[in-house]
Amino acid sequence: MRIACPFCGERENGEFTYLGDAKPKRPFVAVIEDGKGAEGEQDAFYEYVYLRDNVAGEMSEYWYHGGGCRSWLVVKRNTLTHEILSVAAAPGTGAAVVDVAMAKAGTE
Amino acid sequence: MVDFVWNVRSPLQQAVMPGRAGAIVPFAGVKLAEIRDFDLVQIFARRGQREATAKAVKKHYGVDAPAPRQAVSAKGATLIWSGPDQLMALSARKPGTFRPVDALRESFEGIASLSDQSDGRCLIRMSGLQARAMLAKLTSVDLHDSVFPVGTAATTSIDHTAVNLWRSENSEDGSPVFNVLVFSSFADSIWHTIVDAAAEYGIEIETRSAASV
Amino acid sequence: MASQQANRLAAGGLIDRTTPLRFSFDGKTMTGYAGDTLASALVANGVKLVGRSFKYHRPRGILTAGSEEPNALVELRSGARREPNTRATTIELYDGLDALSQNRWPSLGFDVMAVNSLLSPIFVAGFYYKTFMWPAKFWEKIYEPAIRRAAGLGRPSGVADPDHYDKAWAHCDVLIVGSGPAGLAAALAAGRAGARVILAEEDSLVGGRLNSDGGEIDTIPAAEWADAALGELRSMRNVRVMTRTAVFGVYDGGTYGALERVNDHVPVPPKHQVRQRLWRIVAKRCILAAGATERPIVFPGNDTPGVMMASAVRTYIERFAAVPGKRLTLFTNNDDGWRTVESALQAGVEIAAVIDARKDVPARCKALAEDDGFALYSGNVTGVRGGKAGISHVDIGLANGRRTTVSADTLAMSGGWNPSVGLASHHRGRPKWQAEIAAFVPDGCPPGMTVAGAANGELSLGACLRSGHEAGASAAADCGHAGAKHTAPAATDESVAIAPLWHVEGKQKAFVDFQHDVTASDVALAQREGFESVEHLKRYTTLGMATDQGKTSNVTGLAIMAQLTGRSIPQTGTTIYRPPQVPVAIGAFAGHHRDENFHATRLTPSHHWAAERGAVFVDTGLWKRAQWYPQPGENDWLESVSREVLAVRNGVGFCDVSTLGKIDVMGKDAGVFLDRVYLNAFSSLGVGKARYGLMLREDGIVMDDGTTSRLAEDHYYLTTTTAKAGPVMQHLEFCRQVLWPELDVQITSCTDQWATFSIAGPKTRDLLREIVDPAEDLSNEGFPFMGVREVQLRGGMVARLFRISFSGEMAFEISVPARYGDALARNLMIAGKPFGVTPYGTEALGVMRIEKGHVAGPELNGTTTAADLGLGKMMSKKKDFVGRVMAGREALVAQDRQVVVGIKPLDKTRRLRSGAHIIPRGTMVGPETDQGYVTSVCYSPIVGQWIGLGLVERGRERIGEIVRAHDPLRDEDYEVEICNPCFYDPEGGRQRG
Ligand SMILES: [Zn+2]
Secondary structure (H helix, E strand, C coil), X not given: CEEEECCCEEEEHHHCXXXXXXXXXXXXXXXXXXXXXXXXXXXXXXXHHHCCCCCCCEEXXXXXXXXXXXXXXXXXXXXXXXXXXXXXXXXXXXXXXXXXXXXXXXXX | CCCCCCCCCCCCCCCCCCEEECCCXXXXXXXXXXXXXXXXXXXXXXXXXXXXXXXXXXHHHCCCCCCCCEEEEECCEEEEEEECCEEEEEEECCCCCCCCCHHHHHHHCCCEEEEECCCCEEEEEEECCCHHHHHCCCCCCCCCCCCCCCCEEEEEEECCEEEEEEEEXXXXXXXXXXXXXXXXXXXXXXXXHHHHHHHHHCEEEEEEEHHHC | CHHHCCCECXXXXXXXXXXXXXXXXXXXXXXXXXXCEHHHXXXXXXXXXXXXXXXCCXXXXXXXXXXXXXXXXXXXXXXXXXXXXXXXXXCECCCCEEEEECCCCECCCCEHHHHHHHCHHXXXXXXXXXXXXXXXXXXXXXXXXXXXXXXXXXXXCCCCCCCCEEEEEEEEEEEEECCCHHHHHHHHHHHHHCCCEEEECCCCCCXXXXXXXXXEECCEEHHHHHHHHHHHHHHCCCEEEECCEEEEEEECCCEEEEEECCCCCCCXXXXXXXXXXXXXXXXEEEEECCCEEECCCECCCCCCCCEEEHHHHHHHXXXXXXCCCCEEEEEECEHHHHHHHHHHHHCCCEEEEEEECCCCCCHHHHHHHHHHCCEEEEXXXXXXXXXXXXXXXXXXXXXXXXXXXXXXCEEEEECCEEECCCHHHCXXXXXXXXXXXXXXXXXXXXXXXXXXXXXXXXXXXXXXXXHHHHHHHHHHHHCXXXXXXXXXXXXXXXXXXECCCCECCCCCCCEEECCCCEEHHHHHHHHHCCCCCHHHHHHHHCCCXXXXXXXXXXXXXXXXXXXXXXXXXXXXXXXXXXXCCCCCCHHHHHCCCCHHHCCCCEECCCHHHHHHCCCEEEEECCEEEEEXXXXXXXXXXXXXXXXXXXXXXXXXXXXXXXXXXXXXXXXXXXXXXXXXXXXCCCCCCCCCEEEEEEEECCCCCEEEEEEEEEXXXXXXXEEECCCCHHHXXXXXXXXXXXXXXXXXXXXXXXXXXEEEEEEECCCHHHHHHHHXXXXXXXXXXXXXXXXXXXXXXXXXXXXXXXXXXXXXXXXXXXXXXXXXXXXXXXXXXXXXHHHCCEECCHHHHHHHHHHHCCCCCCCXXXXXXXXXXXXXXXXXXXXXXXXXXXXXXXXXXXXXXXXXEEEEXXXXXXXXXXXXXXXXXXXXXXXXXXXXXXXXXXXXXXXXXXXXXXEEECHHHHCCCXXXXXXXXXXXXXXXXXXXXXXXXXXXXHHHC
């Protein structure tokens, strides 16, 4: 398999490490009191940590270009054919600026 | 009390044996050189400081910062793109300095983070008419002229180990010249891998000071 | 010499008669010529019997002239280079070649196991599943050894392969697989257009069937045209012709696996050269021009030596000028088979008869028989007579019901051609049936691939050239190389008419799969027993599962199954095609990565210094670390390690700890970032201070630990364990780029930048005062515990000094740029000489951390929480951090969790073993009484006995309790005391002193 890193160009899959489903977003934690956040946070984190889609078909996955530029990528891939439909950089690669408000909105 | 002597020892000191190696041929197909005595600083733009970093590079080095996948020569330094908003500044070592980042601090204060990698890497230069054939055994990157012309840089892997690879001006015989920065702790091992890959073409080995190249 | 080669023609062929080569087969010396294969040389020498079959040990001869050969498998070379199951048809002859036939004992002519042929009723399909079932205990002692002796083909050498292999990458616009007429035409078209082309040919010669079939292209003889084409291709800088290179697999993203047999054609590879090279070829487009494979007809006795594929007979005559026999018969169901008759006639071989299975034999063929005066029978071959010396007669069942017999020493058979669809189907594609040629052709291809020529069912020469040319031009255009238009090379379209024939019934064994000895009746048995699906047929009968992967047998097998079940061939379908298309030696896959090159190795800055001192090294991950430094007179490692421990505890020692992962964490949000990564706080850490940190995985389990120092407001220096340096770096990048992209933080590994030594022991300061500039204050006040700063060393050096301790002693870690690591080790020896300084290795390091109860890898084992490790209080309650929420789950905070405790045997002379289970006294051993296990052990010279750490249920409440350590692996069971994990200086006065 070959993945086109948005920074490095197309590379063989040996340079990359797979992490899995890119859909779950880490729940946003605003305030901590006595070690605890908001009500229901354990359920939210349980979903984030354990509930993964395992799609036979197109899915978004995290891949890490550790054997190259050390960027985290979001790769849209067909798990049946291994066809790669798109590759995007994670929001915080390099010096990229992220709108914090939008980033948080996206995680809630 | 005795005084202490601080001899420098390259991680490649044991591995690199100047002279000929491999197949006995009239003209070595591969020339390998360990380049020593260099300073290497990673310059990594801070969040939102991409343009400011580029400006600071231009001001400090007098050249435009390397575009992605490029290496550029500046006065006294080579700037090698090493990832998004990151570059490696390679220069001949200034004697008596222990902290090459000190000389850059003012130019990049608050704009980019600086990490001294002068001892974190070894620099190996590969040239000769068979250098490309040899590198085909080491890297999956396409080094064809049409894809990897002079000035191209790549962050890639050799032996599952991350390296910076770039191409500098052709040597006098017209053969391509490739440079690779490898992690120091891996250098001995990777050197042997390189020599094994080059052996069939005949190898000429030397060590050079960064100031002389 | 040439007189030996009784079956060699006086002229013709692509062999070099001026270069005779001596070789030996089964100890008999013979001669061939340069350009021969072992098979063609054996044919030229009149050798018919070349091996015994796998199951029945039936005598076998050469069947084909290519890589599909199922019979002529030999052990090539001798000694360490002996290679079993090598196809004689692909071995290029060299002077001194030495080969042995396989699967026979004591000799090829007289084989004891041929008795299997008489026992054949028990060797039918599925015999593995039926015969050796009971009693189970017979398996190890009787069945398996007997089967292993009898089964299998060649013998491996049993010693390490002395040759070298390597792997390489190649890149191109257009990869062309096969250099027959279609491949050459494609390469010319793509090359002329300016595309970067790789033409891969498994043979040593380009040309494919052009070397065997004659014909004319562009009005010149085909072989001349091929020569000219090769010349033109070699002159193009953008074209690379790779002979002896078989493409064996199609992988994702336009990556192709290929095996180049660089030096298989010489006895021993030249110095510094490899025997074989594995290529990974990355191509934007691929043209599969792999041709087709002629298939046998399944008739009784079709495996007798002397029965050969018609195309192979033609190849031996045309390419190798070697005639397989003196009296030839042909059994065919198609026009192409007749070309063998024409070749044979031209070579002066007598044609005994042609048996054409078709109802309507073309007039052209009839005329040929008439003109040349040989018999033409309409019907089938129903059997052959003869044996290991070859066939003597061919029995014929005529279409009119009568029978006849002709005498002949060779029977050429042609059942039609199977396009080589394998590579086109490596992405699970299934080929489709094409009735006109009675064969499967590709139906869709992996992305980027097209099929040309015979591989696509275009069997005539003209069609091959046209489709190759077209495919080459359009593949080049797809890659942006339009180029000037050229016309396709032209040739006539010879007739390839066929009437399918799969199986001629009879009493004798009729073979479908020659290599695995699968007969037509095995297929029938599989069908009767319900194994009708092709995938079941394959597993039940082992059809197509030998090293030839059924290239001559698969289609025939499923066609017979189709007849038996009354389904059509397309309904019956094919099995899945998987790489490798041709056998590839494991050595080629390993390449350079064997023995000491199995993986890359990392050396510490003091490695060579340690080696000079005779250190024993241990592999920790990729690193080589000094494990201990033996001294003269020491009898074993324990003596050395205990000496090192006591030297540190009573004086001073140092250890290279450069392998710990080191990461620069920089940026204005570096502190906040670390607060979220570690369970304890780091933004509050003052500049010039270090703090021990623990990081969790998001599931609440401990991931790693280490000290992190703040070098500046916006610069932290983080350390990881040796093992987790890579994973932690990856995790931090994930946090930075994915979880919290809003934070201004930059991270970079600097593990290799620094040489770091831990200097420990009560005399540490004495040593340091020798080497550190006298102006530096190292007192408790001037350099307190967990302090960090840069110091001047004498002789002009700057170092980072960290006052941290892993050993529990007064200790510092000192870092200098790695190029000075060797000098620092030597200088520490000089500076410490008055204090008896002792270098120590990882074993002593381990002993001291166990004595102190510090956790390490065996306790940070992916199942433990911070509280399990006794570090629960470190968890901040004021901030969010990775793992905080999940660490609060009920099961992770349960009271009965296994937690870290110290363990020591009651019998002070007993050696404690890690892995031993903790069981309460007076209970039965079992999962329900298992309360934990011993994780780390050492002999403590301070305590004077073996001690250890363990994970024990409710351990902290049970200090002082006596339990059993049960070790079923070593069959040991002994009493131990649960104790405080800190065996040494629990108040910590020594490290703070
Ligand atoms: Zn990349």
